[in-house]
Every structure is written in C-alpha cells, then in structure tokens.
Amino acid sequence: MIVGVHPLAGFDKLLHYRVPDTMRDGVRVGSLVRVPIMHTLHLGIVGEIGAPKDFPVDRLKTVTQLVHPFPALTADLLGLARWMAGYYACGLDSIIETMIPAAVRRGAGLKQEKSLAVAQPLTAEELTALEKRAPQQARLYRLLAQQFRPQKKSLVLSRLGITAAVVAALVKRGAVREETARIERIAYADDHSTGELVAAQPHVLNSEQATAVSALAATIAQGKFNVTLLHGVTGSGKTEVYLRAIDAVLRAGGGVVFLVPEVALTPQTVARLRSRLEAIAPGHRCVVWHSHLSEGERLDGWLALATGEARVVVGARSAIFAPVQNLGLIVVDEEHEPAYKQDETPRYHGRDVAVMRAKLAGAVALLGSATPSLESYANAQAGKYSLLELKQRVDARQLPHIDIVDLRIEAAKQRALPSLSGKLVRAMQDRFEKREQTILFINRRGYSSSMQCTKCGHVEECRHCSIAMTYHRTDETLRCHLCGDQRAAPVRCPQCAAPEIRWKGLGTQRVEEAVKRVLPRAHVERMDTDTMSKKNRFREVLAQFRAGKIDVLVGTQMIGKGLDFPNVTLVGLVDADISMHVPDFRANERTFQLLVQVAGRAGRGDRAGEVIVQTFTPQAEAIQFSRHADYAGFAAAEMKIRRDFHYPPTRHLIHHLFRGPNPEKLKFFAEQWAKLVEKTLGARVDLRGPSPSPIEKIKDEYRWQLWYFTNAVTKVVPELAKLRADFAWPDDITQVIDVDPMSLS
Numbered sequence: 001m002i003v004g005v006h007p008l009a010g011f012d013k014l015l016h017y018r019v020p021d022t023m024r025d026g027v028r029v030g031s032l033v034r035v036p037i038m039h040t041l042h043l044g045i046v047g048e049i050g051a052p053k054d055f056p057v058d059r060l061k062t063v064t065q066l067v068h069p070f071p072a073l074t075a076d077l078l079g080l081a082r083w084m085a086g087y088y089a090c091g092l093d094s095i096i097e098t099m100i101p102a103a104v105r106r107g108a109g110l111k112q113e114k115s116l117a118v119a120q121p122l123t124a125e126e127l128t129a130l131e132k133r134a135p136q137q138a139r140l141y142r143l144l145a146q147q148f149r150p151q152k153k154s155l156v157l158s159r160l161g162i163t164a165a166v167v168a169a170l171v172k173r174g175a176v177r178e179e180t181a182r183i184e185r186i187a188y189a190d191d192h193s194t195g196e197l198v199a200a201q202p203h204v205l206n207s208e209q210a211t212a213v214s215a216l217a218a219t220i221a222q223g224k225f226n227v228t229l230l231h232g233v234t235g236s237g238k239t240e241v242y243l244r245a246i247d248a249v250l251r252a253g254g255g256v257v258f259l260v261p262e263v264a265l266t267p268q269t270v271a272r273l274r275s276r277l278e279a280i281a282p283g284h285r286c287v288v289w290h291s292h293l294s295e296g297e298r299l300d301g302w303l304a305l306a307t308g309e310a311r312v313v314v315g316a317r318s319a320i321f322a323p324v325q326n327l328g329l330i331v332v333d334e335e336h337e338p339a340y341k342q343d344e345t346p347r348y349h350g351r352d353v354a355v356m357r358a359k360l361a362g363a364v365a366l367l368g369s370a371t372p373s374l375e376s377y378a379n380a381q382a383g384k385y386s387l388l389e390l391k392q393r394v395d396a397r398q399l400p401h402i403d404i405v406d407l408r409i410e411a412a413k414q415r416a417l418p419s420l421s422g423k424l425v426r427a428m429q430d431r432f433e434k435r436e437q438t439i440l441f442i443n444r445r446g447y448s449s450s451m452q453c454t455k456c457g458h459v460e461e462c463r464h465c466s467i468a469m470t471y472h473r474t475d476e477t478l479r480c481h482l483c484g485d486q487r488a489a490p491v492r493c494p495q496c497a498a499p500e501i502r503w504k505g506l507g508t509q510r511v512e513e514a515v516k517r518v519l520p521r522a523h524v525e526r527m528d529t530d531t532m533s534k535k536n537r538f539r540e541v542l543a544q545f546r547a548g549k550i551d552v553l554v555g556t557q558m559i560g561k562g563l564d565f566p567n568v569t570l571v572g573l574v575d576a577d578i579s580m581h582v583p584d585f586r587a588n589e590r591t592f593q594l595l596v597q598v599a600g601r602a603g604r605g606d607r608a609g610e611v612i613v614q615t616f617t618p619q620a621e622a623i624q625f626s627r628h629a630d631y632a633g634f635a636a637a638e639m640k641i642r643r644d645f646h647y648p649p650t651r652h653l654i655h656h657l658f659r660g661p662n663p664e665k666l667k668f669f670a671e672q673w674a675k676l677v678e679k680t681l682g683a684r685v686d687l688r689g690p691s692p693s694p695i696e697k698i699k700d701e702y703r704w705q706l707w708y709f710t711n712a713v714t715k716v717v718p719e720l721a722k723l724r725a726d727f728a729w730p731d732d733i734t735q736v737i738d739v740d741p742m743s744l745s
Contacts, residue, residue, distance in 0.1 A: 002051040002060065003027060005035050005044035008105070012085065012092045015044070016051050018060045027063065030071030030078050032100065034064045041065075043105055045073055045096055067107045070306055072100050074323050076361040083356055089717045089737040090346040098346055099321040103299040110182050110303075111296055115150035116140075116167065119177035136166045141175060150179055203394070205244075209237050212388040213244045216366065219386070220248045220328065225359045229335075229380045230368040232390030233629055234600020235397060238368045239269075241390075242331050243276050245366060246312065250277075254328025254363075255311040259319055259350055261337035262558050263290045267539045269314050269333070277312065289315030289322050317342065317350030320357060327361040330354045335367040335376060336593055341742040349740055351376070370600060370631075371593040374642065375649040377635055400571070400602040400609030402627045404618045419506055419514040424572045424612045428515070431570045432522050432551055436607065439565075440515065440554045441598045442574040444470075444507045458495035466697040472509060483699045511574050512554045519552065527555035557594070559601075569609050571602040576615040580622060583694055584744045585647045588622045592634050595626035646686070646709060648740070654685075654708040654716070655741040657693065660733040663702040669733055670704040677708075680723060685710045694745045701734075713739060 001019040006012075017035050019027050027033065031046040041064055051057065073081070077099060085092040097105070122130065122141060131138040139160055144151065157164065170176035205213060212230065219226050232238045246256050260269055273286045287301040287310045304310035306323040313322040317340050320330070332340070332351050340350035351367065358365035367376055367385070380387040393399065405421045413422070420428075431438050452459045460469050462480035469478035471489055479486040493501045512526045525541055538558075544550050546565060553559060573595065580591040595613065602609030615623060625634035643650050658673075660666040670690035678687055686709035693703035710716045720737060729735070 001027070001049070002055070002057060003033075003046045003063065004048040004051070005033060005063075006047045006092055006096060007035060007037055007042050007044040008093045008097055009037055009042040009044075010091075010093065014047055016055065016060055017063045018057070019063050023063060023066045026066050026069050028071050030073040030075065032067040032072035032105070034067065036061050036064060043067070045078065046071075047078065068104070068306070072104060072306065072323070074325065074327075074361075076327060076357055077321060077323065079360045080321075080353065080357050083360075084346060084348055084353065086718060087714060088346050088348055088739050089721050095346050098318070101295075101298045101302055103295045104302050108295070108299055110300070112180050112182055114153040115179045115181065116144055116153050116156055117147070117150040117177055117179065118144045118175065119171075120174045121145070122175055134166075134169065136160070136162050137170050140166055140170060144176060153178065203237070203240050205240065206237070206392065206394060208232075208390045208392060209241055209394075212241050212390065215386070215388055216241070216245045216364070217248050220245065220252070220364055223252075223328075223362065225362050225364070226386060227355055227358065227365045227367065227379070227384070228386040228388060229372055229376050230366060230388050230390070231372055231377075231380075231631070232368065232370060233393060233399065234370045234597065235393040235399075236370070236390035237394040238333075238370075238390065239272065240394075241388075242333070242366065242368065243272070245329055245331070245364075246273070247276070249328040249364075250311065252328060253326060255305075255324035255326050256313070256329045256331070257319060257322060257324055257327065257354070257357075258312065258314040258331045259317060259333060259340070259354060260314065261316070261334045261339040263292050263316055263538065267542065268564065273312060273314055285310035285312065287313045287322070289313050289319035291316065291318065317348075320350050320354050327357070327363045329363055330358050330365045332365065332367045334369055334597075336369045336371055336373040338590070338742045341740075343743075345736070347736075347738045347741075349742070352740065370629075371596050372631075374589060374635060374639060378639070378649040398608060399629055400599055400611045402599060402611045402613060404623065404627065405612060405614045406618050407614050407616045410614075419511055419574065420518065420572075421612070421614055424574075424614065425518050427570050427610060427612060428519060428552065428572070432519055434569075435548075436569040437545070437548070437550070437565065437567045438552045438570040438572065439559060439568055439598075439601050440511055440552060440572045440574055441556075441559065442506055442508055442511050442554070443557050443578050443594070444575075453493035453495060453498060453501045455498040456493060456496040458493055458501075460490065460494070460501075464697070464700045466695055470507065482695070506575055508554055508556060515552050515554060522551040523549060524552045524554065525550045527553060527559050529556070529558075565601065568601055569607050571598055571609070571611045573598055573611070573613045573615075576613050576623060577617060580617065580620060585642070585645070586742070588620075589638055591620075591622040592626050592638075595623065596629055596631070599626070599629075651686075651709045651711055652713045652740060654710065654713070654720075655738040655744075656706040656708065656720075657736045657738065658690070658704045658706075658733060659698075659701040659735070660730075661701060662732070665730065666702050666704050666733060669730065670706065673727060674706055676723060676727065677706075677720070681716065681719060684712065685716055 001024050002016055003019055004014040004016050007015055027046060029046055029049060033044055033046060034041045035044050081092055081095045081099060084095050127138060140162060143156065143160065167176065171178050216228065219228065230238055230241060249256055258269065258273065270286060270288055277286055285304055287304055289301060302323065305313055308325045311324065313319050313324055332354050335351050342348050355365045376385065379385045403423065405423055410418055410421045428438050460478055461467065462469050462483065462485055464485055465480055465482045467482060469480050472479055476489045477486045478489050490501055492499050508526050508528045512524055515524050527541055545553055548567060576595060579594055580587055599611040602611055613623065621637055658666055658670045674687060674690050688707040690704050690706050693705045696703055708716065717739060
C-alpha cells in the first residue's frame with residue numbers, strides 16, 4: 001500500500017511512502033502519520049492513497065507511525081486546506097498546522113484518574129492480623145471499607161499520609177482493587193451553575209421567525225450546498241432561528257459548526273446550545289473551541305468530534321476547522337465582524353472559509369447579522385446567497401430611542417472636552433436609582449490615547465513603532481499596543497522639561513474613573529483586554545452583570561455585540577468618532593455597524609431602552625442612518641461610493657506588505673517589485689503604490705505596501721506567488737500577501 005503524504009516540514013510537496021502491513025487497515029486519507037525525511041521524523045497528513053504510474057516503489061521509505069486510529073482531517077477539511085493554500089497564498093503545511101491542535105499533533109495522551117475500592121472483604125481475624133503486621137495497610141482498608149464508591153487514589157494517599165507501596169501491597173493481596181478511568185476535560189462544564197442564560201424550551205415563533213425557520217428547514221432537507229444570509233434587527237430572535245436549524249440538522253444525523261466572533265460571547269452561546277440539546281436530543285454534546293482553552297480541553301474536545309462522539313462545536317473563528325463528522329450546517333453569527341479575519345499566516349477570513357467548507361461538504365452556511373457586511377449583502381442582492389429578513393423585534397419590543405449629543409456644544413458648555421456629557425450623566429443616575437443597568441462603550445483601552453506637552457506640543461511616542469503611546473493611569477505607565485513596550489509616564493516633558501505634559505484623548509480607564517465620580521455608590525466594572533487576561537474572567541464578570549451585581553459595565557468592542565441582558569436600559573457610546581475618521585474605505589461601514597450593534601444591547605427586556613451617542617460629527621451618514629437602524633438606506637449610499645471608486649465588494653483587494661530595518665533599501669525593492677508585477681500581470685490587476693504604510697514602523701521594522709485590485713483572485717494569486725518565489729529578495733526584507741484584508745494599516 002502506497003500513500004501520498006503532505007509533510008509538516010516547511011515545504012509544500014506530496015511525498016510518497018510505503019505503509020507497513022500492521023498499519024494497512026488504519027491508514028486512510030486524512031490520517032496523521034509520522035514519516036522520515038532525511039534523517040528526521042516529521043508529522044504529515046495522508047493526502048492520497050496510491051502512487052502515479054511508473055512510480056519507483058522499490059525505493060520508498062516506510063510510514064513510521066499512525067498517530068491516531070482515525071483521520072485527523074475529514075475529506076472536506078483536506079479539500080479546504082488545499083483551497084486555502086491557493087487562495088490565501090500560503091503554505092499548505094501552515095494551514096494543516098492551524099487545523100490540528102498542537103496536543104493532537106504531538107499525540108498527547110488522555111487524562112486518566114486512578115481510584116481505589118475494596119475488592120475482597122477481610123474477616124475480623126484477618127483485619128486484626130493486618131493491623132499488627134502492617135498498620136498503614138489496615139488504615140487504608142478501613143477507610144475504603146467505609147465508602148460507598150471508589151475513591152480517588154491521590155486523595156486517599158494525601159489524606160492518610162501513606163505511599164503508593166501500601167496500596168500496591170493490598171492490591172497484590174487481592175483486598176483492594178485499583179481502577180483507571182478517563183477524565184474528560186470539558187470546557188465550560190459548569191455553565192448552568194454560573195447564571196448564564198439558558199433556553200431549554202423553544203420560544204413561540206412570530207410570523208417572520210416562522211417563515212425563516214420554514215425556509216431553512218426546506219433548504220436543509222435538500223441536503224445540498226446553500227448560503228443563506230439571515231438579516232435581522234437586533235433583538236429579532238436570530239438565535240432562536242439558529243437553534244431550530246440546528247435541531248433540524250441533528251435530527252437528520254448531521255453535524256454543526258457554530259461560529260461567534262468573540263470568545264466573550266462563547267459562554268452565553270454554549271449555555272443556550274447545551275440546554276436546548278438536552279431538551280431536544282439528550283446525550284448530544286456541545287464542544288467548545290477557541291484559543292483561550294487549556295491544551296487538555298482542546299485535545300478532549302477534538303477527540304470527541306473526530307470520533308463522532310460529539311456533533312456540535314461552538315467557538316471563535318478557528319472552530320471552522322473542527323473535525324465535525326457528516327457536516328450539515330455552519331452558523332456564522334455576527335458575520336460582519338472583522339474579528340473573523342486572522343491577522344497572521346494563514347490570513348484567512350472565517351466567514352469566507354465557512355462558505356467554502358460548506359460547499360465542499362454539501363452543507364448549509366447560515367450567515368447572521370443585524371448589520372451584514374456589504375460583501376455578503378451584495379451576494380444576497382445578486383442572488384448568490386438566499387436572503388431571509390427579520391424586521392421586527394420579538395414580542396413587538398421597540399428599538400431603543402437614540403439621542404445624539406453634539407460634543408462641540410457640550411465642550412463649549414463645560415469649557416473642556418468632557419468624558420461624559422450632562423445628558424449621559426443624568427440618564428445614568430436615573431437608571432441607577434431605578435436599579436436598571438447601563439453599558440458604556442468606548443473602543444479604546446487605557447486611560448487616554450496619548451500624552452502631549454501643552455507648551456511645546458511634544459507627544460510621547462513608542463521607541464520601536466511610529467505611534468503615540470497610550471497612557472495607563474492604574475500603574476502610571478505608557479504602553480505601546482502594537483509591540484508591548486512600556487515605560488513610566490513622565491511628570492515633565494522630556495523635550496522642554498515643562499510640567500505641562502498631560503494626557504490626551506479617552507480610554508476605558510478614564511471613562512471608568514469618570515463614572516465612579518458621578519456614581520460613587522454604583523458598582524462599576526471595566527471589560528477590556530487589560531482586565532480580561534485571566535482565564536474565565538469573561539464569564540465571571542458577565543455572570544455578575546447578569547445577576548445584577550454590576551450597575552455599570554464599561555468596555556471595548558468585546559461588549560458591543562451579541563450579549564443579551566434584559567435589565568440593560570441605557571447604552572452610552574462615549575466617542576462614536578473613533579472608528580470613523582481613519583484612513584480606511586470601510587470606516588463608515590464599521591461605524592454604522594458598531595452604532596447599531598451597541599445600541600441593540602439596550603431594551604432587550606420588558607422596559608424600553610435608550611441610547612446616547614456622543615460625537616463631534618452628528619451629521620455623518622453613518623450616525624444618521626444608525627439612528628433609525630436603516631441598513632438598506634446606508635447600504636445603498638455606501639455601495640454607490642464603493643462602485644465609484646471600485647472598492648470591494650465590486651472588486652477584490654490584495655494587500656502586499658514589505659518589512660525591513662532599512663527604509664531606503666525597503667523602498668528600492670518595493671519599487672522594483674512593483675515594476676515587475678505591472679509588466680507581468682498588466683491589465684489583470686490595478687496596482688496602487690508602493691508607498692509607506694499608515695503606521696510606518698512597528699517593532700523597529702519599517703513598512704511599505706502595495707495594493708492590487710482585481711476581479712480574479714484565483715488567477716492572480718498563483719502568479720504573484722510564482723513571481724515572489726523567483727524574485728531575488730534580500731534576507732532582511734519580509735513580505736506578506738494578504739488577500740481580502742480587513743485593515744488598511
């Protein structure tokens with residue numbers, strides 16, 4: 001038996017090996033194996049069975065080990081890896097490594113626990129004799145004889161202060177038996193006891209939900225590939241539609257992948273799925289999958305899916321690579337979120353990869369959002385995707401009232417730039433007196449965005465990156481959020497020695513401090529990457545907030561979407577301009593999405609909600625359209641601009657980044673490369689650049705960039721890859737190709 005193996009050894013080439021007779025029955029396409037390359041063993045994935053004609057079989061080396069008795073990659077995942085390698089211009093080995101958790105690649109073992117129990121009762125005479133001859137053995141026997149079930153061995157040894165030799169003696173005698181059992185590490189196993197929202201019983205559907213559920217059921221019953229965009233306003237009951245679709249797939253024997261954009265949203269989604277699964281399909285498992293899990297949790301979850309023991313997985317973007325068997329449905333919740341885009345190799349987009357995996361598996365991809373990406377909406381308008389709409393909130397609840405506060409007027413009133421406007425402060429105080437909750441959103445962590453001398457204008461910048469450092473007041477430090485460098489905040493200007501150096505701009509810390517001044521009796525919590533670094537801290541804070549123990553929650557984008565808290569009646573957007581005035585053609589789209597999504601956190605219970613938006617540009621289209629949650633109006637206006645300038649989704653965009661320590665050398669090679677591309681590809685790409693990146697230096701490396709606009713990514717990317725391989729790049733210049741980038745920095 002001959003197999004072709006994709007080795008995880010830093011190169012993309014299919015190598016052929018002979019399979020020994022002892023492994024013949026276990027090796028299949030997708031199996032994880034160890035194979036010799038030169039004089040070293042490397043992991044690899046079996047990509048094909050058999051060899052080309054006239055292949056020199058006699059000289060083949062032999063597969064050394066079959067790591068797992070079942071395939072590590074399903075057929076659709078293997079096909080997906082090959083597609084990604086071509087589309088995203090990256091190595092197949094890097095994609096396979098992304099798909100298979102590190103613990104699985106290493107062949108890590110399962111967690112096992114030993115327990116002790118009485119095997120053969122001793123007579124009174126035997127026990128008396130044992131006490132005289134071996135008193136420690138007697139103590140152990142007496143303890144076990146008093147228990148109704150086997151006891152954990154390590155706990156018994158610790159409690160009695162005895163050694164394993166004492167146990168071994170009793171086991172040898174036959175008086176005690178030692179049992180070994182697998183201990184499965186299940187992520188979020190205690191969700192139901194932490195106060196997370198559950199949804200065991202299906203809700204009564206309104207007419208729009210019923211129509212959507214019926215359409216999805218018919219699509220799922222066909223058993224064919226389909227992409228459906230579920231466009232529903234915030235609070236319209238999209239989750240219930242997802243759950244009904246999952247129910248239909250499970251009843252048909254299929255598997256499900258459920259993607260959420262943020263790890264913070266996972267506990268709430270897991271609680272809902274697990275409780276519903278218990279109600280409709282007892283015994284079904286829901287595996288959690290994201291980067292914050294322990295290695296053991298990832299391993300056990302992967303094994304449960306790979307063996308078919310579990311058929312549902314929920315998690316962040318990497319969950320799209322979970323080895324779900326007989327895949328029937330992929331749900332991509334909040335499909336518009338930039339968090340689905342990976343910012344390191346392989347630079348894939350979770351939503352787009354989900355669509356391709358569904359195509360390869362013959363499954364249904366269900367994309368849901370209150371503010372769909374223009375790419376998905378354009379596909380729906382063009383008929384490539386099916387479109388289902390939920391225009392009303394459940395139980396006829398009203399969308400929250402949105403007030404716009406003009407910070408220009410507010411600054412003139414207070415004779416200073418305010419963190420919280422008078423209107424927002426009064427509204428917060430009113431909610432606190434009524435024992436209702438408030439969410440304040442500002443998409444910038446730290447105390448303020450920079451420190452600047454008001455006398456000479458000097459701004460404290462990072463020594464390694466071309467950006468201002470962020471001031472963190474809790475420990476009086478300046479931090480760079482790109483490279484992680486930090487230093488003590490100065491008390492005098494380093495440039496002119498004046499004491500007038502002050503912080504400038506807003507961050508979550510400064511907003512939290514302002515809230516505590518105006519609401520001294522309130523319990524205020526801050527939620528950003530600085531405070532949420534501890535494992536499970538997300539769950540703890542959200543559980544406290546749901547239980548009403550937190551009055552005001554201040555946070556960044558991690559609290560801006562998907563979360564459902566019925567007692568939240570006020571949402572404040574402290575600075576709506578942060579995402580708007582940046583050099584990015586998606587700035588308006590992101591601002592509109594952010595405003596609508598954050599506003600949707602208010603009024604999800606029986607009481608009406610209110611949203612207060614603070615901005616210096618109240619007339620901006622993104623803000624005006626968001627006031628009425630007018631997605632269609634915004635999309636029409638924004639799509640006209642995209643068509644006029646030929647920006648996505650009218651064409652694909654490819655970003656080519658060059659990095660190096662020497663700016664002149666970097667510029668020279670970027671220009672030479674641009675000339676080669678223009679000469680070779682001609683009219684197939686519209687070339688923009690080269691030019692310095694908006695952030696010109698990060699981690700002591702300068703950055704230049706090129707942009708390729710094209711209608712044919714699958715034709716252009718292979719040619720770029722071939723040109724790049726043949727080009728004489730210096731060793732100190734790194735270049736990265738990013739297809740369909742979500743950031744222009």
